[in-house]
Amino acid sequence: MTTRVRIVGTGLIGTSLGIALVRAGYAVSLADPSPTAVALARDLGAGSVATPDEPPPDVVVVAAPPDVAGSVVARELADWPQAVVTDVASVKVAVLEDVRRRGADLRRYVGSHPMAGRERSGAVAARGDLFDGRAWVVVPSPESSAEATALTRELATAAGGTVRTMSPREHDAAVAVVSHVPQIASSLVAGRLRDVPDEAVALSGQGIRDVTRVAASDPQLWTQILAGNAAAVAQVLEQLHAELGSVIEALHALAEGDGLGAREILARTVAHGNAGHARIPGKHGAAPTSYDVVVVLVPDQPGELGRLLHDVGDAGVNLEDLHLEHGLGQPFGLAEISVLPAVAERLADELVARGWRLHG
């Protein structure tokens, strides 16, 4: 028996999910306030356009913007009294509270958060493999039935996600630290660049580029996300605000005198950052591995980087990570190749033998 899925909202996430589920053999119908958007999603292979007389769905996925997700979930729970309803908003407590406030049947509601986004939005940017290998957090409420939770997990797995289960509060506290607070820090650091002369901005190196990459994100979407997780984000930011205050005090003490004890505050701040950074897992969800980095000078011409990595492959070495850095004003880049320590020396030797110039 084919599982029937109704997707409400055919933006990037809804359309990508439709494509993935159709491929996985589900019967998918699509609804959206915009007839154009839903027709486009259909044309992209995300399912059929929902009709008034279609059979009732087994699962409804609400892929609406965070600030309306709760009301749409409540309406769908009422419209389809046999269906499990989930949503994909990136905040979970606010959506659950909204659904509860509307008196909906919470046994059939289970929240979701697929950790997959793109810089681009809308159905045109949709891909059936958007969720492949990404974490998909399934977020049951205390009222959610075991069957509803199981069906939501099944759907997430079918879409390609790696399922993790958390409570709404755990989820919101986690994304506050690993996503929402980094976004605000990045935006604030980048915002400081508005006021400085061109010559100062010209000294920007890889450090500030990395710190501010997510500062290019969409203000409207992020306002909804931050507003939807306001309490959890505020809590983390308050700790950060207090620590930043201590750093500023220490800097003033150093600027105006010998700053007894001030250096210890600065050193501790950087050391705490070391400790936190070391907890971020490496690829494949494994514990972070310490890789050796082989740095190679790559002429900035078509094919050169390809030739280099072809040579790496020929050497039978597996790349763990790769970062390309361009020097200011130079016609070459630095390719930083991370490999397991055991093979680093052999790789370096093989590359030199093939005529590459190493840089580190």
Added chain:
Amino acid sequence: MTTRVRIVGTGLIGTSLGIALVRAGYAVSLADPSPTAVALARDLGAGSVATPDEPPPDVVVVAAPPDVAGSVVARELADWPQAVVTDVASVKVAVLEDVRRRGADLRRYVGSHPMAGRERSGAVAARGDLFDGRAWVVVPSPESSAEATALTRELATAAGGTVRTMSPREHDAAVAVVSHVPQIASSLVAGRLRDVPDEAVALSGQGIRDVTRVAASDPQLWTQILAGNAAAVAQVLEQLHAELGSVIEALHALAEGDGLGAREILARTVAHGNAGHARIPGKHGAAPTSYDVVVVLVPDQPGELGRLLHDVGDAGVNLEDLHLEHGLGQPFGLAEISVLPAVAERLADELVARGWRLHG
């Protein structure tokens, strides 16, 4: 006539500079408090070990840690009354003030800051091409003679650097914004990860990885840098602290009520970040170009990434940037290939024709 250069301090920067200048035809002598360090630098080709009876240098480069740079500069100015003296510390006002306070001859002193560092330190990590294509800021004081400034610029260029000239105050204000404040923000965001459960850290995606990459930096070195630029860093951090306070207030207003006006503060914060981020120059010092990104699914096996980039090269397309992202728990990665918009479609077609699966 060969220019004679004396390098005081044979760590990463001093030794790399020696190697570069020897290659450029300069006569380099090396001094360091540690006889072992100076012998190692000599063995690496950075110059000869300084002797008491050697002829006086034309230029002295002080490559000592930031907190002793000023005293070493003053001593060298006194020891070599005909020589120009420069230093390479990453803060400039504090070093100049220290030199001035010691009553040294400021006409012959010109500060330097080569924007080149590495995660590793010490002579063993030295490379003669460390400065190739990196910005090298030459920082004359009001007292510096035109001849001293010209000789310092010549040396920086000979070492491979791209010379920029700034006043000490301009330099320190610039690096506060583009380097020191991003470091503190990154450390503070990473520090918040110490207190959260493993399941929360497991949700870390590319955003927090980028924001916290520099949080792995050395606490001792950064304490010296921050202490040496305390006033300029404090000034920028105070603005950031105030803005962060407004964000927290806005979040509280949203968590506890309808938060009239609060959303506008959040949206403006992210929008200001957009504007600042857009000012960061692209590669080769040019204005930022908007690249198209072609995303390709790459099996996590030796040689696959090499084969992909070989195919990119075969297509005659020049890679502008490359980022490799690994999915959690998946045996493949996503290669994000940035290219000029004019060639993106052709590249995508050629890759598909060669059997690659595109993802974006």
